[in-house]
Amino acid sequence: MKVRFLARLALAALLVLGLAVAGDAYAKYPDKPINMIIAFTAGGSSDVQARIMQKYWNKYSDQQWVFVYKPGAGGAIGFGEIANARPDGYTIGGINIPHLVLQPMVQKAMFSIDSYAYICQVVNDPQAVVVRNDSKLKSVKDVFEFAKANPGKLKVGLVGPNSGHHLMFLDVKGKFDFPVTEVFYKGAADQNAALLGGEIDVMFGNLNDVMRSLEEMTVLGLAGEKRNDFLPDVATLREQGFDVVSDIRRAYVAPKGIDKAQLDYLRETFKKICDDPEYIADMKKAGQPTEYMDGDTFAAYVRTQNEFARTMLQKAGLLK
Secondary structure: OHHHHHHHHHHHHHHHHHHHHHHHHHHOOOOOOEEEEEOOOOOOHHHHHHHHHHHHHHHHOOOOEEEEEOOOHHHHHHHHHHHOOOOOOOEEEEEEEOHHHHHHHHOOOOOOHHHEEEEEEEEEEEEEEEEEOOOOOOOHHHHHHHHHHOOOOOEEEEEOOOOHHHHHHHHHHHHOOOOOEEEEEOOHHHHHHHHHOOOOOEEEEEHHHHHHHOOOEEEEEEOOOOOOOOOOOOOEOOOOOOOOOOEEEEEEEEEOOOOHHHHHHHHHHHHHHHHOHHHHHHHHHOOOOEEEEEHHHHHHHHHHHHHHHHHHHHHOOOOO
């Protein structure tokens, strides 16, 4: 009996020691650099935002990020890399909505919306209806009336297909008489150049991408829930009588299965960054429309967008 008692006592001591060691390990997290996967090319909007955030991550954490670029397929390659990484707390990455919900529906993506632990949202980039400064179209109403009166003549530029721009276009087509010719481009830079070069008449583009060319472009309306601080004089589409809300959300995630203590650390650190006045000022200088949403709330938002996107694609006959 005494031997059994001593054995049990020793086992209990080992368990306590093991828990203490594990707790100490998590208390030290992170104890090495963290891989930050960027699913788009260096210098793009997602990369610029992440670089600003890195500056303040270094303020609140002892370990740095190692940037790993995995561009291609509209972000799907990088999103898959994050989803399939080891959930050890040392690989995280940036994702975009609605890209993340669209890609598993329309292509053989190696991830789903359930592949991640959501850290937080950091950007809400509303989409805009944009023309050249010399355009004869002076309002969103002008755009819709011209399209209706001249079926197929108006050329509308989009990044896509199966992108946030395309999803906005499908929403518009489903609600209004909008018989236009859509023209797809690989990225925002190509889309902007096409508008300025006269290849297209109008474009649906992200505010952040448009901000770089405001000397040559006019934003006729924003597809936001409310007016944007960057362009406070530009009315929303809803204000102009067109019930369309569409945006690109940028957020950060870890692979599903990450330890809760590590996820809590990431969420707390990102929240500190997003509340930092200097970070907010730097984001404004870069034309990045900040909007924080905590991980659980954002995860719920992703699910609503998943259903919205499915409905839009089904109505357009784009889902098998």
